[in-house]
Amino acid sequence: MADIKLPEVELNIYSKNNPVEVEVVENYVATKESSPNFVRHVTFDITGTDLVDRIRVGQSVGILPPGEDERGRPHRLRLYSVSSPSTGEHGKKHLVSTTVKRTIEEIDNNLYLGIASNYLANLKPGDKVRMTGPSGKRFLLPENALNFNYLFFATGTGIAPFRGMIQDLFSADYKNDCVLVFGCPYRTDLLYADYFEEMDDKNTNFHYLKSISRESRRKDGTKFYVQNQISDQKELLYPILNKENTLIYICGMKGMELGIYKELYKQGLTDYLEIKKSPEGSVDDIPSDKFKHFIKPSARTFEEVY
Ligand code: A2P
Numbered sequence: 001m002a003d004i005k006l007p008e009v010e011l012n013i014y015s016k017n018n019p020v021e022v023e024v025v026e027n028y029v030a031t032k033e034s035s036p037n038f039v040r041h042v043t044f045d046i047t048g049t050d051l052v053d054r055i056r057v058g059q060s061v062g063i064l065p066p067g068e069d070e071r072g073r074p075h076r077l078r079l080y081s082v083s084s085p086s087t088g089e090h091g092k093k094h095l096v097s098t099t100v101k102r103t104i105e106e107i108d109n110n111l112y113l114g115i116a117s118n119y120l121a122n123l124k125p126g127d128k129v130r131m132t133g134p135s136g137k138r139f140l141l142p143e144n145a146l147n148f149n150y151l152f153f154a155t156g157t158g159i160a161p162f163r164g165m166i167q168d169l170f171s172a173d174y175k176n177d178c179v180l181v182f183g184c185p186y187r188t189d190l191l192y193a194d195y196f197e198e199m200d201d202k203n204t205n206f207h208y209l210k211s212i213s214r215e216s217r218r219k220d221g222t223k224f225y226v227q228n229q230i231s232d233q234k235e236l237l238y239p240i241l242n243k244e245n246t247l248i249y250i251c252g253m254k255g256m257e258l259g260i261y262k263e264l265y266k267q268g269l270t271d272y273l274e275i276k277k278s279p280e281g282s283v284d285d286i287p288s289d290k291f292k293h294f295i296k297p298s299a300r301t302f303e304e305v306y
Pocket residue numbers: 037155156157183184185186189211212213214223225226227253254255256257259
């Protein structure tokens with residue numbers, strides 16, 4: 001097993017008490033077609049700030065929305081995963097991007113819009129934003145990133161770090177295998193689909209698997225969720241998963257990691273797990289809140305769920 005050493009990264013060069021002002025340079029829809037899930041790709045110009053060259057993919061930046069809540073307190077900081085590569089969006093080191101989904105909720109017949117996500121999604125080129133960061137030091141590609149195979153699992157905007165990581169790998173001379181498994185409700189919700197389709201067409205060592213959950217069902221009646229690709233795509237995935245130099249990364253909605261760990265456990269792929277206590281019955285019967293007492297990710301598995 002190759003040594004998995006994460007790089008040293010800078011943290012919180014700018015904090016909430018000392019944010020930096022950056023300018024928006026682009027803001028476009030990241031879904032393929034019109035989708036009722038509004039997801040946008042927003043790029044900022046960080047020229048002249050200490051963030052240039054210091055944000056690695058896998059990290060987040062903080063956004064401070066202007067204004068105050070109903071109790072007169074300033075809106076709180078929200079973290080957004082960077083979706084540009086470490087070398088910068090469009091190959092420009094002064095450009096950093098994120099991927100944001102508008103949060104919209106209906107409570108008691110009233111519609112609520114998430115403060116930060118809708119603030120970000122409404123921004124236009126030229127608008128100024130208060131930014132902090134970078135944040136996060138655990139969800140990174142290892143130092144010797146080209147020596148590994150990767151199985152990336154993403155749901156929704158959890159795709160953000162993988163977009164940058166895939167660009168980092170394939171802009172270098174990457175020869176190992178990289179699989180992106182992406183889950184979303186409908187085909188209209190696929191994010192950056194054109195880019196990943198093209199990557200899949202052009203690179204025999206890049207594989208793009210889609211798990212569309214609400215359009216059809218698997219033969220056993222269960223939903224197409226990302227974790228089911230482990231058994232549904234055995235021929236492709238087993239040889240990769242059984243290599244010593246393969247790492248798993250998971251990003252997206254909280255709960256998805258448990259489904260993946262259960263599937264890995266059932267398939268005997270336990271090198272990706274740390275078994276604290278073997279379940280007596282089926283792994284499916286372990287309650288979510290007790291799961292970590294039984295099974296945790298091993299050093300070969302990285303998760304960022306929210
Ligand atoms: P569904 O909502 O049909 O149950 P988005 O962030 O765009 O809403 O996409 C999240 C995707 O993750 C959806 O396809 C959703 O399916 C799916 N999903 C929901 N719960 C889980 C889970 N526990 N494990 C894996 N995927 C999940």
